Amino acid sequence: xxxxxxxxxxxxxLQAAEDAAxxxxxxxxxxxxxxxxxxAIELAMRLGVEMVAAMVIAVVIGWGLDRLLHTKPWLxxxxxxxxxxxxxxxxxxxxxxx
Amino acid sequence: MAGPSIDxxxxxxxxxxxxxxxxxVNFTNSNEAMLAAATIIVALFAVGLKARALVPGxxxxxxxxxxxxxxxxxxxxxxxxxxxxxxxxxTIFSFxxxxxxxxxxxYFFAFTSHIxxxxxxxxxxxxxxxxxxxxxxxxxxxxxxxxSGVPGWLLPLLVPIEFISYLSRPVSLSVRLFANMTxxxxxxxxxxxxxxxLTAGLGVFGAIASVVPLGLNVAxxxxxxxxxxLQAYVFAILTCLYLHDAVHxx
Numbered sequence: 001x002x003x004x005x006x007x008x009x010x011x012x013x014l015q016a017a018e019d020a021a022x023x024x025x026x027x028x029x030x031x032x033x034x035x036x037x038x039x040a041i042e043l044a045m046r047l048g049v050e051m052v053a054a055m056v057i058a059v060v061i062g063w064g065l066d067r068l069l070h071t072k073p074w075l076x077x078x079x080x081x082x083x084x085x086x087x088x089x090x091x092x093x094x095x096x097x098x
Numbered sequence: 099m100a101g102p103s104i105d106x107x108x109x110x111x112x113x114x115x116x117x118x119x120x121x122x123v124n125f126t127n128s129n130e131a132m133l134a135a136a137t138i139i140v141a142l143f144a145v146g147l148k149a150r151a152l153v154p155g156x157x158x159x160x161x162x163x164x165x166x167x168x169x170x171x172x173x174x175x176x177x178x179x180x181x182x183x184x185x186x187x188x189t190i191f192s193f194x195x196x197x198x199x200x201x202x203x204x205y206f207f208a209f210t211s212h213i214x215x216x217x218x219x220x221x222x223x224x225x226x227x228x229x230x231x232x233x234x235x236x237x238x239x240x241x242x243x244x245x246s247g248v249p250g251w252l253l254p255l256l257v258p259i260e261f262i263s264y265l266s267r268p269v270s271l272s273v274r275l276f277a278n279m280t281x282x283x284x285x286x287x288x289x290x291x292x293x294x295x296l297t298a299g300l301g302v303f304g305a306i307a308s309v310v311p312l313g314l315n316v317a318x319x320x321x322x323x324x325x326x327x328l329q330a331y332v333f334a335i336l337t338c339l340y341l342h343d344a345v346h347x348x
Binding site for chain 2: 041
């Protein structure tokens with residue numbers, strides 16, 4: 001009789017503890033706010049650099065090939081749109097999380 | 099102007115550490131910070147895991163949380179094969195995390211604010227994941243650069259794009275960490291310099307007004323703590339993603 005309310009209090013606390021323990025799993029599904037905020041910050045940190053990096057690599061490759069082949073500046077100019085496309089590819093891939 | 103001036107980049111200068119021995123072998127303050135970071139990690143694990151208690155104490159709980167966090171990240175991102183790469187990812191994560199964190203303290207050097215260090219780490223990750231790709235799939239790994247389901251006449255355009263996208267990985271990986279750490283420390287230095295300039299220029303009134311940059315620096319300290327953890331996390335999770343690509347090829 002007397003252990004009735006005590007038991008429910010214990011079960012509530014157990015439930016709360018279980019919910020807290022399974023927090024990371026729910027976050028993995030991307031449902032909770034904390035998870036989506038974390039993912040948003042992660043993406044914000046990544047996206048700008050991803051785009052610039054592809055551009056830089058493409059231009060450096062074009063510039064190097066120009067020096068080797070004495071075709072200044074045509075390959076570098078050719079590589080700019082390719083680098084832009086690679087940057088966009090990076091963005092799409094980062095946004096999909098893969 | 100003879101008064102104080104802002105030297106925002108002076109803090110990143112390398113000096114030699116460990117006295118005359120360090121000078122002889124060019125052991126820099128950056129190397130000192132790396133050694134400190136590695137020592138702290140090893141000491142933390144040695145102390146934390148000494149008890150091996152079923153109910154962990156404070157240090158053991160910290161160590162276990164760190165371990166499980168990285169372990170889950172490996173398995174979630176790479177898949178079951180991720181267990182094999184756990185030691186690598188954990189080493190990189192803890193080294194960068196500790197490097198970022200001890201760099202926040204005065205008189206400590208933030209070695210992750212040097213592009214030479216971050217690029218070396220990123221190139222290692224890049225070369226390692228490429229090697230894993232070739233080891234797992236042989237020369238079929240080159241198919242990674244050929245997107246599936248596109249008409250053949252588009253391939254001469256798409257393969258260079260995929261290739262450049264792949265080559266840009268070490269650049270974005272290293273620049274992100276380096277730029278974030280450098281920017282944070284420069285902002286700190288600039289706001290601290292404002293305080294000196296205000297005091298030198300306006301006397302007592304300037305000293306009172308310099309409470310504003312001081313408050314900004316306190317707020318920045320919190321932000322930098324977040325960035326230090328987040329950048330280590332981003333570096334580690336991208337390492338996992340690249341290894342996932344190498345293992346699964348999509």
